[in-house]
Amino acid sequence: MKKLLLVEDDTLFANTIIRRLTKHGFDCVHVETNSEALLACHRHLPDYVLLDMKLAHETTLGIIKPIRQLRSQSRIILLTGFASIATAVDAIKLGADDYLTKPLDTQTLLAALNESKVSDITTDTDVDGQTLSAEQAQWEHIQQVLKANGGNISATARQLSMHRRTLQRKLQKKPLAEKTSS
Numbered sequence: 001m002k003k004l005l006l007v008e009d010d011t012l013f014a015n016t017i018i019r020r021l022t023k024h025g026f027d028c029v030h031v032e033t034n035s036e037a038l039l040a041c042h043r044h045l046p047d048y049v050l051l052d053m054k055l056a057h058e059t060t061l062g063i064i065k066p067i068r069q070l071r072s073q074s075r076i077i078l079l080t081g082f083a084s085i086a087t088a089v090d091a092i093k094l095g096a097d098d099y100l101t102k103p104l105d106t107q108t109l110l111a112a113l114n115e116s117k118v119s120d121i122t123t124d125t126d127v128d129g130q131t132l133s134a135e136q137a138q139w140e141h142i143q144q145v146l147k148a149n150g151g152n153i154s155a156t157a158r159q160l161s162m163h164r165r166t167l168q169r170k171l172q173k174k175p176l177a178e179k180t181s182s
Contacts, residue, residue, distance in 0.1 A: 001027045004113075005046035007037040007063075008079075009055040013102075017050070020106045032056075034063045041070045048113055051096075053080035053087065061087075061094060068095035077112050079104070084161050085138045101145055101159060142170060 004026045008014040011032075018028040029044045031037050033055065040046070049067055051060040060078070067076060078091045081102040088099040098112045142160065149155040157167040 001025060002048065003044055003046045004028045004048040004050065005037065005040050005044055006030045006050045007034070007055070007060055008032065008050070008052040010052070013052075017109070020109070024106075024110060034058055034060060037063055038066060038070070041067055041074075046071060046074055049074050049076045051076065051078050053078050053091075054082060061090060064091065064094040064096050075113060081159065082161055085141060088141065101148065103148075138170075142167070146171075 002025055004021060006014055006017060006028055008017070008030065009032045014030045018030060021028055026048070029040055029046070031040050037049075037051070037060070041049070049071070051064070053060055064076060064078070067074065075098075076096045077098045077100060078088075078096045079100050079102055080087065091099050100108065100112055142156070145159055146153075146156045149159065153167060153171075154164055157164040160167065162170075
């Protein structure tokens with residue numbers, strides 16, 4: 001059975017995730033603080049770690065490196081309702097394997113759990129196998145969040161923590177690779 005540690009302060013959300021993942025063969029342990037998470041890594045020896053970025057009084061960004069040191073082969077995924085490119089880059093640099101925005105469906109979560117380790121944020125590639133620039137990676141992320149919000153600009157801007165007009169300007173500009181291919 002695959003062992004998973006969930007660090008989440010929203011008990012209702014945590015119970016939902018646990019129910020979903022248990023149906024897919026995961027043995028889940030839930031904790032609500034960073035200190036409990038580090039202790040659970042020693043005791044539970046998880047294969048997967050899901051971290052809610054913002055807990056009640058702390059952020060989980062600071063425990064990514066210690067978890068990576070304790071469980072070098074574990075897949076670490078950061079979950080957040082406050083997505084930003086800067087935070088995603090920070091999380092990956094600290095050792096996270098993936099970065100997902102809430103709300104998320106079971107299939108998206110399972111796909112992220114079953115992916116291979118991402119070694120560096122700059123290794124993202126497009127459909128032609130070309131390395132994506134930071135601008136292209138940002139464009140792709142915005143498109144993902146926009147799709148998850150059903151095309152709703154206001155909801156997407158809130159989720160990305162940016163002003164609605166800023167998002168609209170970014171959507172009007174396509175990254176260089178996009179412009180040349182269209």
